Ligand SMILES: Nc1ncnc2c1ncn2[C@@H]1O[C@H](COP(=O)(O)OP(=O)(O)OP(=O)(O)O)[C@@H](O)[C@H]1O
């Protein structure tokens with residue numbers, strides 16, 4: 192017999208057995224107990240009770256299997272132990288006290304032992320029937336193979352192993368999978384993770400899933416490069432806190448191979464390593480060509496836009512707040528302005544190229560544009576270059592332009608002809624792009640502008656004629672409570688809601704994290720095909736957004752250690768309880784050790800770096 196974690200165990204004595212007596216073993220499975228259905232504890236299509244012999248130990252959150260013959264057919268019920276119970280044969284506490292005559296040192300000559308039983312909720316019935324198991328059916332401890340079936344791995348379009356299935360307190364039951372059809376768009380899309388700060392390990396979890404996705408995509412590219420259906424992933428990561436995510440290409444100095452490598456190897460990753468060839472972008476400083484200081488000495492590129500860049504990419508109207516654009520006079524003047532600045536050419540294949548017009552002395556820098564709008568605002572209607580707008584609207588345009596250009600500091604180049612606009616479009620699976628938003632923390636308008644330009648570029652990249660079918664852009668935004676708070680109607684929130692609700696089919700997938708889902712836009716949470724729960728507070732878990740969780744899952748979520756998660760996917764009847772491997776890349780500057788990793792020594796060669 193093999194225990195669920197792969198270690199050999201003695202003849203017929205299964206894991207979790209506390210007595211000397213062997214428990215009967217049937218095939219590979221260890222018999223744990225027998226279904227019982229007395230009055231008040233009847234079996235239903237949802238759960239059943241089973242008693243456990245004195246020699247066996249049953250734990251809450253173990254996976255069990257029950258074989259039951261019903262109407263001459265054999266059915267298999269896969270269950271999750273919700274709770275264990277121990278009862279004595281006394282009718283009341285008074286009886287217990289009286290047995291010892293109230294003396295703790297007294298050993299009664301005749302003792303009648305109590306009994307143990309457990310309640311299991313049913314995860315799956317095979318063949319699929321909605322019925323209850325029969326009493327006296329055998330209940331077994333689940334094997335790795337059973338655990339896969341319990342969580343429908345056999346029915347998944349594209350399973351991806353992301354952790355190890357917890358099977359009681361210490362045991363594991365093989366690799367736990369999510370279905371990429373639910374994550375990347377075929378059936379559902381997007382993933383959000385919830386958890387208290389630090390202990391919830393949200394950001395590391397998202398990066399772990401990203402790492403495993405990238406690895407799978409690279410594998411498939413190597414094994415079948417010309418397969419049009421292979422997985423293609425382009426990750427875009429927004430850094431929102433400090434410059435924490437500017438070190439994901441460095442080994443994690445807290446990664447201890449002795450303690451942490453085993454879990455990766457169980458996921459069939461022999462040498463986990465940092466991300467390789469990461470591109471980092473931070474906003475450009477005013478007056479020079481450098482990015483703002485990030486703490487990283489090399490490899491960070493600046494991003495910024497000149498007027499010319501904005502026109503070329505069709506971003507002029509993005510400069511203004513949504514509330515302004517909703518004012519029809521204002522949106523008319525910005526549309527006119529954009530048209531007056533833009534020269535648009537459509538090629539035979541339908542692709543449009545835009546450039547800055549120069550036929551009527553159009554301004555070429557923001558500084559010129561400011562000067563020009565000021566002149567227009569002051570001029571008489573007959574002398575204006577763009578007719579048909581009130582003076583008040585012109586003045587509003589001047590005020591808004593001054594505000595956005597001056598407040599942007601370096602992001603909008605006041606006097607430069609050329610900026611360094613972000614280019615996030617990719618042709619195939621590529622290494623992560625990390626874009627800093629943290630340095631813009633005091634300018635939400637500008638953060639929105641950056642996020643919006645990225646999404647806009649992705650939509651264009653996915654729908655243009657050069658669109659790469661099946662390339663999935665995974666956009667990771669941490670701290671959703673800041674960017675898409677519940678009840679907010681501001682432009683960033685609306686943008687993220689639109690991505691969550693509509694962009695899945697366009698190959699744009701959101702990976703989000705938050706401390707409290709109850710404080711994040713419902714639309715974003717509801718549209719996530721996969722939800723993960725790290726350790727969360729009881730107040731948070733009592734909020735309506737978690738109403739669907741059973742009692743058992745809720746208690747589990749309150750007590751999860753940093754390396755465990757509950758995974759919720761539509762077709763799971765109960766959350767999947769996983770142990771997630773420790774990140775091999777630095778999660779912040781304090782964890783950064785060793786040297787930056789480039790493709791040649793990335794991935795499966797981390798051990799070589801650690802050994803150096
Ligand atoms: N699987 C794991 N097992 C054990 N420790 C982990 C694991 N993943 C991450 N950690 C540790 O926990 C720390 C915090 O993780 P992380 O930054 O992911 O938390 P967070 O929930 O995103 O926190 P915050 O709310 O502050 O953003 C990491 O720096 C890492 O050292």
Ligand SMILES: [Mg+2]
Nearest residue numbers: 393394395669
């Ligand atoms: Mg975090």
